Amino acid sequence: MITTTKGLMDEALLDKREGTIENDNETTTWVEYWLDGELVHRSAHVALKKSMFAGLEAASLG
Amino acid sequence: MANTQSLCTSFMGQLLNGGHQFGSITLTSRTSLTAPTKDTFKAALYLVGATVNASTTAYSATNEVSSTNYTAGGEVITNANVPVATNASATAGVAYWTPSASIVYGASATPVTFAAFDAVLLYNSTQGNTAVSVHTFSSQTITAGVFTLTMPTSSTTTALLRLSTT
Numbered sequence: 001m002i003t004t005t006k007g008l009m010d011e012a013l014l015d016k017r018e019g020t021i022e023n024d025n026e027t028t029t030w031v032e033y034w035l036d037g038e039l040v041h042r043s044a045h046v047a048l049k050k051s052m053f054a055g056l057e058a059a060s061l062g
Numbered sequence: 063m064a065n066t067q068s069l070c071t072s073f074m075g076q077l078l079n080g081g082h083q084f085g086s087i088t089l090t091s092r093t094s095l096t097a098p099t100k101d102t103f104k105a106a107l108y109l110v111g112a113t114v115n116a117s118t119t120a121y122s123a124t125n126e127v128s129s130t131n132y133t134a135g136g137e138v139i140t141n142a143n144v145p146v147a148t149n150a151s152a153t154a155g156v157a158y159w160t161p162s163a164s165i166v167y168g169a170s171a172t173p174v175t176f177a178a179f180d181a182v183l184l185y186n187s188t189q190g191n192t193a194v195s196v197h198t199f200s201s202q203t204i205t206a207g208v209f210t211l212t213m214p215t216s217s218t219t220t221a222l223l224r225l226s227t228t
Contacts, residue, residue: 028202
């Protein structure tokens with residue numbers, strides 16, 4: 001059973017579609033369930049890869 | 063031996079722990095002056111039409127995602143990781159921190175539905191919702207589902223927040 005816009009539904013009754021986005025910033029996977037051409041469920045998982053970087057510098061005195 | 067100009071790595075780690083105060087600031091009490099408690103940090107999601115960036119100073123509900131089972135302000139970040147400060151060499155120090163668990167919005171019993179969104183704002187909900195960082199990703203929608211945001215590996219090169227000598 002899976003949550004959908006129409007309540008809990010048997011997964012076997014739905015058309016399942018999955019995808020992945022892979023780049024330098026993230027790895028993202030998503031899963032969709034469709035019923036008669038209508039999107040009734042979509043979940044996604046984003047895994048971040050990158051840092052938020054801040055450089056710090058001690059100034060020269062000379 | 064030679065002397066080498068640099069910020070001290072331990073200082074960068076102490077910055078992440080609020081160990082230095084160069085100017086005056088209004089703070090919410092951390093219970094003790096000598097052994098303060100950790101602040102609470104939260105993560106809010108923003109629609110693709112929002113404008114959250116380096117200029118963002120505090121959390122705002124403007125253009126935040128909304129849904130049944132999503133509370134404005136987002137989710138509390140699990141923070142079991144202690145900030146780390148370490149030296150790779152005499153001139154290369156780094157201090158870093160990463161949340162210790164994925165951030166999950168919704169659950170199978172309490173699903174969420176989000177219009178297209180592509181950013182998360184980390185902010186300090188203890189200290190007046192002051193902004194920490196903005197992280198973007200590919201535009202996503204959620205329909206009666208769950209959104210999971212997994213953090214990068216907490217290391218000198220990939221931690222979510224990283225201060226480094228230049």
